[in-house]
Amino acid sequence: MKPASDASGRTWTGRERISFTNTSKAALAEMYLRLWGNAWDGCANAVKVSRLEGGTAGTPTVNCTALKVTLKKPLAPGGRR
Numbered sequence: 001m002k003p004a005s006d007a008s009g010r011t012w013t014g015r016e017r018i019s020f021t022n023t024s025k026a027a028l029a030e031m032y033l034r035l036w037g038n039a040w041d042g043c044a045n046a047v048k049v050s051r052l053e054g055g056t057a058g059t060p061t062v063n064c065t066a067l068k069v070t071l072k073k074p075l076a077p078g079g080r081r
Contacts, residue, residue, distance in 0.1 A: 010045065019081060027074035031055075038064040054081060 003014030022028045037047040043064040049057055058068035075081050 021080045022075045022077055025077050027076050028071065028079075029074045030068055030070045033067040033069060035060065035065050035067055 003012055005012045018033075020031070033049065035047040035049075038060070043060070046060065046064045049067060052069065055069040055071045058070065060067050071081075
């Protein structure tokens with residue numbers, strides 16, 4: 001899906017796929033997504049994450065710019081998801 005906005009340009013919809021490799025020496029049980037679009041006005045018109053696969057999203061913190069994701073299965077060192 002190509003990102004698209006409404007007529008005002010303030011409401012956007014789209015899809016993003018994120019993959020990463022665990023480069024640490026320990027299993028990775030959680031990660032954080034930074035929602036920099038929320039930096040402008042915090043939680044007032046916050047970027048929302050929905051239909052997350054592979055983990056469970058927590059409540060956004062740090063003025064709604066940090067979203068903790070607890071992975072369904074810890075990612076082993078060197079593992080890619």
